[in-house]
Every structure is written in structure tokens, then in C-alpha cells.
Amino acid sequence: MISTENLEKHYEVGPEKVFALKGIDLSIKKGEFVSIMGPSGSGKTTLMNIIGCLDSPSKGDYFLNGKLVSDLSDDELAKIRNQEIGFIFQSFNLLARNSALSNVLLPTKYAGLDGKKSLSIAKEMLELVGLSDRTDHTPSELSGGQQQRVAIARALVNRPSIIFADEPTGNLDSKTGQDVMNLLKDLNNNGQTIIIITHEDNIANQSNRIIKIKDGLIEEDNKNV
Amino acid sequence: MILRESFESALNSIKANALRSFLTSLAIIIGTAAVIAVIGIGTSANKALDAEIDEFGVRNLSIFAGQKRRGGVSSGASPLTLKDAYALERVTEHDWLVAPGIQRGRQVQFENNNMQASINGYSVNNFPVRGFNIEYGRLFTEKENLARKKYVVIGSKVASELKTFSRNLLNKDVLIGGASYKVIGILKEEGSSGWQSPDDEFYIPILTATSRIAGTEDLGWINVGIPNDANVDLVMMSIEEVLRRQHDIGPGEDNDFRINDWSQYADLRRQATNIFALLIAGIAGISLVVGGIGVMNIMLVSVTERTREIGLRKALGATPKIILFQFLVEATILCAIGGIIGVFIGTLLLYVFASFNDWPFAMPFSAILGSITFSAIVGLIFGIWPARRAAKLDPAVSLRYE
Incomplete structure (x- = not known):
């Protein structure tokens, strides 16, 4: 599903090249639940941006579902993000003035989908995350855990091949965080590929595979059973 | 779908910052009101003048006594x-x-x-x-x-x-x-x-x-x-x-009398009214452009404030074109609403002025349509730069913007 070959990313700071990624070879299969860990400055954010199609590598190839995406245009990348990837963020990133339902609907609008059909899918997704009675609430009327579940429904609405979660429990207390993790595990048990970025061991330990990044390289890549 | 989403998010954003939106479009409101009032006053004044000339029935010259002059x-x-x-x-x-x-x-x-x-x-x-x-x-x-x-x-x-x-x-x-x-x-x-x-x-x-x-x-x-x-x-x-x-x-x-041709006088008055109206409308037009700069300024602030939102929209699949469109729509709606409010105020001013002077109330529809369109175009033009800035934002960077 995901396969990268010798991914490099550098930034030009004055005359110098600063490397964030120094050559990453990574392969993630359909249905995996992967944690990416690493201290700040390790390059894990850059790796996530590239795998999430938010950024392009300086060198190397990135294949998503067999398609070379590392040199697509901005518009094509936007389409891939819309269709293939569902994002979940640490700070939820819901539109503050929109209802839960309208937040979940946003990706379908960018997909140019039919209104009625996407409305029923969006409601279905809110039901899946247990918020069918909160569809008209705005984010400020929801708890942190509920907001993150709206974000998960939004991530799922276009039926992406990968869910990308960047510190999804970082802003939640441990119990609510565990609820969110349980929801993600349920999704994974139903075949959803999930990649999670975290620095918490107890979160990473709930996934099937832990990849540790250090200084722009993969330091460890272990199955976790 | 996208069009509706753009309109909704533009209206939401204008509503969310109601006071700021109002202050921003104030220059547009005043400018449009002035244009509408002045054009309407000019039209009404000319109508009143026409009525006055019609009253005379026939064309009318008047002779008045003057000073007798010999050698200056x-x-x-x-x-x-x-x-x-x-x-x-x-x-x-x-x-x-x-x-x-x-x-x-x-x-x-x-x-x-x-x-x-x-x-x-x-x-x-x-x-x-x-x-x-x-x-x-x-x-x-x-x-x-x-x-x-x-x-x-x-x-x-x-x-x-x-x-x-x-x-x-x-x-x-x-x-x-x-x-x-x-x-x-x-x-x-x-x-x-x-x-x-x-x-x-x-x-x-x-x-x-x-x-x-x-x-x-x-x-x-x-x-x-x-x-x-x-x-x-x-x-x-x-x-x-x-x-x-x-x-x-x-x-x-030299003659020791004066001959006035009233209709000529009326022509002059009409001409003066038109020039005056055009002049004020021109000044008001400048205030519209100044208003446009104000709108551009606020839109730039808004783009900066909403960097994270733009990053999120891009992460969810919005193309640069969609973001560009969203902000252009916002600037255009902001100015068009200002224009519509301005037309109302201007018409009200004209109504008061015309009834005060006992003039017929005349407001060319083209002036209403024209000034609202002009305000919207001002918004569109001055929205281009902020909207392009929003469209060009890097999604990875803007998602992490604090």
C-alpha cells in the first residue's frame, strides 16, 4: 500500500543544506496499524507530511497504492489527500462555526459528491463514532473526546485507504484518550489501515508495528504482538 | 457543491466578525451611498427643471433694464x-x-x-x-x-x-x-x-x-x-x-438692457448640475477604491488569522483554486453587501433631499445596479492578492501555524 525508496528531504538554510530525511525505505501493507515514534527534530513530522501527501520529497520515490505520488502537482496531491487519506490531528482542527455534521461533510464537498448520498454517509460515520445524537452541535458544545470522534468521522467519510493520526490523544485525558484508541483499534480490526504518530509508549504499544525514527533515518522497525 | 460551500463559509466568516466586517465595508457603504444620492439628486433636479420649463408653455425671453453707459x-x-x-x-x-x-x-x-x-x-x-x-x-x-x-x-x-x-x-x-x-x-x-x-x-x-x-x-x-x-x-x-x-x-x-433666454439658462443649470454630480460621484468613486484597499487589508489579516483553517481545508482535499475562490467570494460578498447597504442609505438620503426641495423622486435603476456591481468588482479586484496568498500557503506548514 505504502512503499518508499530512499526518501530524502532537505531544506536550504542559506548556503547550507539541512537534511530532515536522509534516505527512508519503508513499506506498509493494507490493514496494518503502525506507530511512528521519534524525538522532536528526528524527522518524523517531515516523514508524516510526505506520506500524508502534504509535502513532496527532495529525492526518492513514494508509491501509494502502486501510484507514484512523489512528483504530482499541488492539485493532484489535493485529490489524493481528499480520496486516499483521512487526517486526525492532535488539536482536532474542526471548523468552529460549523456543526459536527457539516464538519464531517466538508471532505465530500471537496470531492464534489452528490449532496444526499454524502449526507447519509456522513450520518452513518457519526453513528459509527457514537455521536448520532450530536450532529447539530458545534465543536464548542462538545467535549474534547467527542470533538476527536467528529474528526475521526470526518477522516472516514470519503472511505480513505489510510487513516493518519498525528498525536490523536495528545490533547485528551488518559481515559478519553483510551476511548479514542479503542475506536481506532476497532476500525483497524475491520481492515482499516492506520498510521499513528506518537511519542507515548503506551499508545505505540497498542499498535501492531512500531517504527522509530532518529536523525532522519529509521532506527528500529519492530513487529509488536 | 463547492460554490455553495464557498458562499456558506464566506457568509459564516463575515457573520463571525460582524463588527469588523461592518467597519471594513463602511468606506464602501459611504462611497456607494454618496454615488447613489448624488446621481439621484442630479436626476431629480433635472426632472424638476424640466417640469419648470414645461410650465412656461412657450419659450420665454426676458428683457430687463440695465445701466446706460457712455464711454465706459x-x-x-x-x-x-x-x-x-x-x-x-x-x-x-x-x-x-x-x-x-x-x-x-x-x-x-x-x-x-x-x-x-x-x-x-x-x-x-x-x-x-x-x-x-x-x-x-x-x-x-x-x-x-x-x-x-x-x-x-x-x-x-x-x-x-x-x-x-x-x-x-x-x-x-x-x-x-x-x-x-x-x-x-x-x-x-x-x-x-x-x-x-x-x-x-x-x-x-x-x-x-x-x-x-x-x-x-x-x-x-x-x-x-x-x-x-x-x-x-x-x-x-x-x-x-x-x-x-x-x-x-x-x-x-453698449446696450442699456439685458435679454435673458430662460431655456438657455436652464441648459446651463442642467449642465452645471451634471458636472457637479459627476464630480461628486468621482470623489465617491475614489472612496470606493479606498474602501477596496481597506477590504484588502482586512482580508490579508483574515488569511493570516485563518492559516490553520486553510491548512486544514487543504489537508482535507481543497485545491489551491478552491481556496482562492473561497477568499475571492468572501471579499466580493463583503463589498457587495456594503454596496447594497450604501444603495439603501443613498436612496433614503435622496428621498429626504427630494421631498425637502419638493422635487420629483427620480433614481435611475442603472445607477443602483451599476454601483452594486462596481462595489462587487472592487471587492473582487482587491480580494485577488489576499486570496492568492491563501491559495499559495503550504498545507504542511500552515497546519502547524500557531
Whole structure:
């Protein structure tokens, strides 16, 4: 599903090249639940941006579902993000003035989908995350855990091949965080590929595979059973 | 879908920052209001002017007395007299109506009520030249003029000034400067035009006026009514020729009278109104452009404030074009709403101004449509830069923007 070959990313700071990624070879299969860990400055954010199609590598190839995406245009990348990837963020990133339902609907609008059909899918997704009675609430009327579940429904609405979660429990207390993790595990048990970025061991330990990044390289890549 | 989403998010954002949006579009509101009010006032003023000209019925030249000059030195006033009027009447080459007039202020009394009024000495020609029509009774005849009858025709509002009714005054006597005059006719309402209010005035035969009230044959003016298709230049030359002969003015000497062509005057006034309106509209247009810069400024602030939101939208699949469109729509709606509010305020201003001046209310629809469109275009143009900035934001960077 995901396969990268010798991914490099550098930034030009004055005359110098600063490397964030120094050559990453990574392969993630359909249905995996992967944690990416690493201290700040390790390059894990850059790796996530590239795998999430938010950024392009300086060198190397990135294949998503067999398609070379590392040199697509901005518009094509936007389409891939819309269709293939569902994002979940640490700070939820819901539109503050929109209802839960309208937040979940946003990706379908960018997909140019039919209104009625996407409305029923969006409601279905809110039901899946247990918020069918909160569809008209705005984010400020929801708890942190509920907001993150709206974000998960939004991530799922276009039926992406990968869910990308960047510190999804970082802003939640441990119990609510565990609820969110349980929801993600349920999704994974139903075949959803999930990649999670975290620095918490107890979160990473709930996934099937832990990849540790250090200084722009993969330091460890272990199955976790 | 996308179009609707853009409109919704634009309206949401405008509503969310209602006060800021209002202050931002204030310059647009004021500019549009000024444009609409000024164009409307210009149109209404011209309409009022047209109505005024229509009232005259025929085209109207007025001759006034001036200063006699010899070698650039003034040597006293040189009045227009009845003899001048008779001399003009004797000219047969033109189809004109000579209407000499004189006016004095006198106290008028009816029963126990008084009023200070303008008493006009009119020949029978003055009424058609001014376009005055009779409502009750009749006008006086040339015969009655020659007989210096003490007859009076009154304006439509005189009766109420004297605390009675028009019909009540007909065929009654009123005292003008202490002498008794019989009211033989009451005019239709003419409406005030500029500085004159003919409805409040009295009209007596000119010879009665010169002999019994003014005590002189010196006239206030001579009006000359000419057909609408007359050659005004030729008519003016004929008048000049007659009056120079009458006043014994040698070659090379200046006229001691003035001839006003009222319709020419009206043209000038119309032109002045139009130039004035255009000038103010131009200044107001500049305020629209200034307003546009304000909108651009606020949109730039808004793009910076909403960097995270833009990053999120991009992460969820919004293309740069969609983001560009969203912000262009926001700037355009902001200005268009300002324009619509401005049109309302401007129309209100015009309504107040027009009713205050007793003008017809006239507002060209094209001005309304034009100024709203212009505000929207201002928004579109000044929205381009902020919108491009938003569209170009790097999604990875803007998602992490604090």
C-alpha cells in the first residue's frame, strides 16, 4: 500500500543544506496499524507530511497504492489527500462555526459528491463514532473526546485507504484518550489501515508495528504482538 | 457543491466578525451611498427643471433694464417703458407675444385679514407666456386694461392667506394698498419655481398698475414669448434692434438692457448640475477604491488569522483554486453587501433631499445596479492578492501555524 525508496528531504538554510530525511525505505501493507515514534527534530513530522501527501520529497520515490505520488502537482496531491487519506490531528482542527455534521461533510464537498448520498454517509460515520445524537452541535458544545470522534468521522467519510493520526490523544485525558484508541483499534480490526504518530509508549504499544525514527533515518522497525 | 460551500463559509466568516466586517465595508457603504444620492439628486433636479420649463408653455425671453453707459462711464439707470413694449409689439416679422410686467409690494385686506403681497401689473399676454391658467372666473381683457379697471386675478393660495376660500373671494372686493379691487378670476395652482411663488401673488391689468399703483410707466421687465421652434438668435437681434432705436443708442455703444433666454439658462443649470454630480460621484468613486484597499487589508489579516483553517481545508482535499475562490467570494460578498447597504442609505438620503426641495423622486435603476456591481468588482479586484496568498500557503506548514 505504502512503499518508499530512499526518501530524502532537505531544506536550504542559506548556503547550507539541512537534511530532515536522509534516505527512508519503508513499506506498509493494507490493514496494518503502525506507530511512528521519534524525538522532536528526528524527522518524523517531515516523514508524516510526505506520506500524508502534504509535502513532496527532495529525492526518492513514494508509491501509494502502486501510484507514484512523489512528483504530482499541488492539485493532484489535493485529490489524493481528499480520496486516499483521512487526517486526525492532535488539536482536532474542526471548523468552529460549523456543526459536527457539516464538519464531517466538508471532505465530500471537496470531492464534489452528490449532496444526499454524502449526507447519509456522513450520518452513518457519526453513528459509527457514537455521536448520532450530536450532529447539530458545534465543536464548542462538545467535549474534547467527542470533538476527536467528529474528526475521526470526518477522516472516514470519503472511505480513505489510510487513516493518519498525528498525536490523536495528545490533547485528551488518559481515559478519553483510551476511548479514542479503542475506536481506532476497532476500525483497524475491520481492515482499516492506520498510521499513528506518537511519542507515548503506551499508545505505540497498542499498535501492531512500531517504527522509530532518529536523525532522519529509521532506527528500529519492530513487529509488536 | 463547492460554490455553495464557498458562499456558506464566506457568509459564516463575515457573520463571525460582524463588527469588523461592518467597519471594513463602511468606506464602501459611504462611497456607494454618496454615488447613489448624488446621481439621484442630479436626476431629480433635472426632472424638476424640466417640469419648470414645461410650465412656461412657450419659450420665454426676458428683457430687463440695465445701466446706460457712455464711454465706459455709467450715466444712470435707463428704464424699460410701456413705449418700448408697444414698439416691440409693432414688429410683425416675428410671431411673438410681448408681455410687459411691473411688480410692487402692497398690503392687501379682505374683511378683517391682511397680507403683504406682490402686486403684478400684467398685460393679457403675460398669462399665456407664463403658462398660467384660470381655475375660477376669468382673466381680464385688453379693453379692461385700456380702461384701467380695478380688477384683480389672484393666485390659488391667496384665499388661504386671507383665511377664506377661493370661491368665497370670487366677485368680492379686496383692498389693495387701500383701494378696492374686484376679484374676477382665480388661477390654477402653479407650484413654486425657484425663487417665485406665483400662487401667492395678485395680477392686475398693467395700465391699472402703472397709473394707480406704481405711478410710473417704467416697467420691471418685458417678457417675450416665442414659439419653441423659433430662431432665438434672430429674435434676440430683432429685440436688440428695436430697443437700441427706442433708447437712442449710437453704434459702438453698449446696450442699456439685458435679454435673458430662460431655456438657455436652464441648459446651463442642467449642465452645471451634471458636472457637479459627476464630480461628486468621482470623489465617491475614489472612496470606493479606498474602501477596496481597506477590504484588502482586512482580508490579508483574515488569511493570516485563518492559516490553520486553510491548512486544514487543504489537508482535507481543497485545491489551491478552491481556496482562492473561497477568499475571492468572501471579499466580493463583503463589498457587495456594503454596496447594497450604501444603495439603501443613498436612496433614503435622496428621498429626504427630494421631498425637502419638493422635487420629483427620480433614481435611475442603472445607477443602483451599476454601483452594486462596481462595489462587487472592487471587492473582487482587491480580494485577488489576499486570496492568492491563501491559495499559495503550504498545507504542511500552515497546519502547524500557531
